[in-house]
Amino acid sequence: MTTYKLYHLSVGLLLSIPLFMSAWKWNKGYMDADILVPDTKFNVEMFCSIVPLFEDTELFVKMYLPQSNQHQEILHPAVKADHLVFKPMVKKDIGKRGIWRGSVDEAENLSYSFQYRGKKMKYLIAEDLPFPQRVPDSLSLYMGAEEYIQSDQFLIKQLATELTQDKVDLKNAVFALYAYVHSMPSIKTKDLTDALTALINNGASCNGKSRLLVALCRAVGIPARTVGGIILETSQKRTSHLWVEIWMGGQWISFDPLNGHFASLPAHYLQLYYGDHFLITHTPGVPFDYNFIIKEEKQFLTQNSGLLTLWGLLSIKDVPLGLLKTILILPLCALIVGIFRNVVGLKTIGIFLPAIIAISLESIGLGFGMMAFALVIAVVGLLHFPLEKWGILHTPKLIIMLTAVVISLLSLSYLGILLGHQMLTAIIFFPIIVLTIAAEKFAKTIIEEGFQEALKLQAQTLLLTLICYPVFASDFMIGYLLTFPETYFLIIGLLLILGRWIGIRLTEYFRFKALVQN
Amino acid sequence: MRSFIKKSKKLQEVLLGINQRNVELIYPHNNIKNYKLADDKVLTKTVLEKHGLACAETYIVIEEISYIESAWESLTQYQKIAVKPANGRGGGGIMILKKDQNGKDWLSGGKAIAKAQVIKHLADIITGVYSLGSRDKVLVEYCIEPHPFFYEIFPSGVPDFRVILLKNTPVLSMLRVPTERSDGKANLHQGGLGIGIDMENGTLKMAYDGHRYYENHPDTNSQIKGRLIPYWEETMALAIQTSKVFPLDYLGIDIVIDKKLGPLIMEINVRPGLSIQLVNQEGMQKVLHEHPSLKGVLSSSMEVHF
Numbered sequence: 001m002t003t004y005k006l007y008h009l010s011v012g013l014l015l016s017i018p019l020f021m022s023a024w025k026w027n028k029g030y031m032d033a034d035i036l037v038p039d040t041k042f043n044v045e046m047f048c049s050i051v052p053l054f055e056d057t058e059l060f061v062k063m064y065l066p067q068s069n070q071h072q073e074i075l076h077p078a079v080k081a082d083h084l085v086f087k088p089m090v091k092k093d094i095g096k097r098g099i100w101r102g103s104v105d106e107a108e109n110l111s112y113s114f115q116y117r118g119k120k121m122k123y124l125i126a127e128d129l130p131f132p133q134r135v136p137d138s139l140s141l142y143m144g145a146e147e148y149i150q151s152d153q154f155l156i157k158q159l160a161t162e163l164t165q166d167k168v169d170l171k172n173a174v175f176a177l178y179a180y181v182h183s184m185p186s187i188k189t190k191d192l193t194d195a196l197t198a199l200i201n202n203g204a205s206c207n208g209k210s211r212l213l214v215a216l217c218r219a220v221g222i223p224a225r226t227v228g229g230i231i232l233e234t235s236q237k238r239t240s241h242l243w244v245e246i247w248m249g250g251q252w253i254s255f256d257p258l259n260g261h262f263a264s265l266p267a268h269y270l271q272l273y274y275g276d277h278f279l280i281t282h283t284p285g286v287p288f289d290y291n292f293i294i295k296e297e298k299q300f301l302t303q304n305s306g307l308l309t310l311w312g313l314l315s316i317k318d319v320p321l322g323l324l325k326t327i328l329i330l331p332l333c334a335l336i337v338g339i340f341r342n343v344v345g346l347k348t349i350g351i352f353l354p355a356i357i358a359i360s361l362e363s364i365g366l367g368f369g370m371m372a373f374a375l376v377i378a379v380v381g382l383l384h385f386p387l388e389k390w391g392i393l394h395t396p397k398l399i400i401m402l403t404a405v406v407i408s409l410l411s412l413s414y415l416g417i418l419l420g421h422q423m424l425t426a427i428i429f430f431p432i433i434v435l436t437i438a439a440e441k442f443a444k445t446i447i448e449e450g451f452q453e454a455l456k457l458q459a460q461t462l463l464l465t466l467i468c469y470p471v472f473a474s475d476f477m478i479g480y481l482l483t484f485p486e487t488y489f490l491i492i493g494l495l496l497i498l499g500r501w502i503g504i505r506l507t508e509y510f511r512f513k514a515l516v517q518n
Numbered sequence: 519m520r521s522f523i524k525k526s527k528k529l530q531e532v533l534l535g536i537n538q539r540n541v542e543l544i545y546p547h548n549n550i551k552n553y554k555l556a557d558d559k560v561l562t563k564t565v566l567e568k569h570g571l572a573c574a575e576t577y578i579v580i581e582e583i584s585y586i587e588s589a590w591e592s593l594t595q596y597q598k599i600a601v602k603p604a605n606g607r608g609g610g611g612i613m614i615l616k617k618d619q620n621g622k623d624w625l626s627g628g629k630a631i632a633k634a635q636v637i638k639h640l641a642d643i644i645t646g647v648y649s650l651g652s653r654d655k656v657l658v659e660y661c662i663e664p665h666p667f668f669y670e671i672f673p674s675g676v677p678d679f680r681v682i683l684l685k686n687t688p689v690l691s692m693l694r695v696p697t698e699r700s701d702g703k704a705n706l707h708q709g710g711l712g713i714g715i716d717m718e719n720g721t722l723k724m725a726y727d728g729h730r731y732y733e734n735h736p737d738t739n740s741q742i743k744g745r746l747i748p749y750w751e752e753t754m755a756l757a758i759q760t761s762k763v764f765p766l767d768y769l770g771i772d773i774v775i776d777k778k779l780g781p782l783i784m785e786i787n788v789r790p791g792l793s794i795q796l797v798n799q800e801g802m803q804k805v806l807h808e809h810p811s812l813k814g815v816l817s818s819s820m821e822v823h824f
Contacts, residue, residue, distance in 0.1 A: 342537060345536075391638070391642050391647050393645055393646065393647060394646060394647070394650055447610075448607075450708075499541075500541055501537055501541075502535070502537045502538035502541050502542060502817070503530060503535065503537060503538075504526070504529055504530055504533055504535035504537070504538075505535060505536065505537065508529075508533065508535045508536065508792075509522075509525070509526050509529060511796075512529060512533050512792075512795065512796060512801075513525060513529060514796065514799070515529060515532055515533055515795060515796070515799065515800070515801050516525055516528045516529050516532060
């Protein structure tokens with residue numbers, strides 16, 4: 001029995017010591033949510049190209065550029081242009097504008113790139129703020145009607161009065177106006193929509209809705225303005241965004257009537273200018289194109305230097321956080337797979353495959369990624385049949401299947417580029433070896449147990465992927481495991497118990513329940 | 519929910535699940551280094567022949583491609599042979615060859631087969647087409663002629679008995695019979711029928727196809743339940759003898775009954791499947807707990823085995 005004495009002792013220590021350590025750290029305040037969640041940075045490039053129609057033509061491009069403020073921090077700005085001369089110009093109350101000017105003979109590319117770090121703004125508004133009685137002169141700009149913000153129109157005045165007449169305090173009045181605009185149907189359009197048109201059509205995109213909310217506020221004497229910017233997310237896009245600021249209790253407070261942010265501003269809203277302006281203007285009548293190239297980058301800002309943590313790992317240069325995350329979270333995902341295999345009784349292709357699929361799906365998105373995975377496995381798996389029929393040896397057969405996986409990934413990625421489908425392009429990040437082995441296993445299951453069983457195996461693998469995905473996708477787990485690395489010993493302890501657990505699996509219950517029917 | 523808990527508690531006491539099979543039967547009773555004695559058919563037969571246990575006569579074992587030609591010449595003296603990969607799985611690579619009426623040319627599955635095709639198949643086996651790429655051996659042996667008893671139930675294929683033994687004691691047995699759906703194969707998951715066996719009386723119990731139980735064969739309608747098994751005592755004795763000479767304490771032995779030679783060992787399995795419990799409508803855990811000489815082998819329904 002000494003074998004099991006040592007086993008008991010190991011399990012006991014592996015469970016108790018990590019739990020004690022974690023509890024101690026917890027008590028010491030290691031578990032601070034601010035520390036555990038990584039900070040997100042964006043690398044942004046605002047890119048334009050302009051083509052002169054004739055040689056030696058004088059051209060200009062004007063574009064609003066971001067400035068640091070309470071909400072956002074702009075780091076390492078860099079200007080690029082071959083021939084045009086760049087000159088920044090700060091316009092009071094509007095923003096900073098970059099002006100490129102000069103004469104060129106051929107197409108000119110120019111760009112402004114920077115690093116962005118944003119903070120989510122959440123405003124508290126007092127419940128009993130009165131309506132503004134006297135507005136400072138400096139705000140008169142934000143009180144009257146403009147070309148696209150027709151706050152003096154009867155329809156707008158009537159609606160604003162109707163919505164606010166029984167409201168005694170500012171917050172409730174603004175909420176009534178905001179709620180009205182927010183609940184209007186959203187229409188996807190890139191066209192400029194003015195406030196009145198948005199109201200008459202009963203629907204608009206961001207710019208129409210924002211102008212309408214500003215017009216409604218101004219119509220009842222509340223200073224308001226539009227804010228122009230870009231919603232940051234890893235992408236290449238041409239869409240900018242417009243939202244609203246309303247003067248309440250002596251400060252500007254943000255609202256987004258399209259995406260539903262009341263008195264708050266998400267961290268990834270890049271602010272560029274205030275007021276109703278065009279983000280980019282250029283020499284009229286010449287070919288012009290622009291693009292915002294945005295890449296998200298996660299990073300821990302505050303390092304938890306507490307005792308017995310792994311935060312020091314973050315200082316290794318050249319190790320991307322994504323790789324570190326994969327290593328950190330893999331055992332946890334594998335534990336989940338282990339429990340589902342031995343306690344629930346799910347059968348999966350390989351033990352680690354669901355965890356590895358989940359990890360590789362991060363760049364491509366869950367639903368689409370799982371579909372692509374299943375497709376590649378099935379298609380390459382079917383290759384097995386002619387190869388088997390011709391009596392191709394195991395090693396060459398596997399290499400042929402691996403090459404087929406590579407071919408399908410390359411062609412799907414290429415197709416993605418042709419169709420401008422970003423997710424399809426990201427397929428190239430799939431783990432090739434894992435796919436090959438999965439395809440082979442899929443084919444073997446068809447032969448040994450039939451097509452239905454193979455499909456079931458495939459489905460169960462994807463089901464477990466679905467279960468592992470949220471664990472992997474949560475940024476919280478990185479911070480947790482770096483702070484509480486003793487969790488790995490806890491995992492080993494749990495697996496030692498699982499390894500000698502002799503209970504029946506849930507699937508066995510359904511398969512064998514006829515044995516206890518009577 | 520309450521009935522689920524009640525039933526699963528009961529099932530936990532009766533059924534041998536895969537976790538318990540591995541933790542309490544396979545790992546402690548079978549040493550992994552002896553698995554090859556069961557997995558490699560040539561090694562299995564070496565042990566069987568050494569102890570004079572009945573099995574199909576080995577005609578030749580081919581280990582090198584260069585010997586295929588001469589080996590094949592020596593096989594022309596036989597009328598019917600079975601060609602098997604020593605490490606094949608799930609019946610892959612097995613070829614049954616018969617001489618035609620004039621006794622000169624070979625037939626496979628009723629159709630003429632050229633010598634070149636047979637040689638290619640033998641070379642495929644050796645190079646590992648049926649054994650996951652690792653080199654293998656060809657086993658050529660006497661081709662079994664099933665006892666007429668089986669043909670009364672279903673007129674084709676090779677049915678076999680599976681006896682599970684623990685410490686040389688038979689625990690559960692079943693007879694596996696093909697159906698029209700199973701294409702000559704007798705495996706349950708390939709559409710075959712499993713028939714439970716009353717080991718004491720040597721009679722067949724109900725047949726099970728993975729979904730339902732039958733008293734008669736669903737294709738031929740011939741009676742199954744209650745049918746007396748020929749050579750049953752000899753079959754059991756052979757199984758027990760075999761388990762005694764193998765250094766594996768938990769195993770599944772596959773036995774066929776030949777028309778002329780009676781019971782012959784076909785294969786030995788170190789990880790016999792669990793569906794035999796459904797076939798017999800009896801949980802193996804319960805059988806082991808109630809068996810006088812096997813008491814105490816399993817822990818008494820404690821879920822974590824410490």
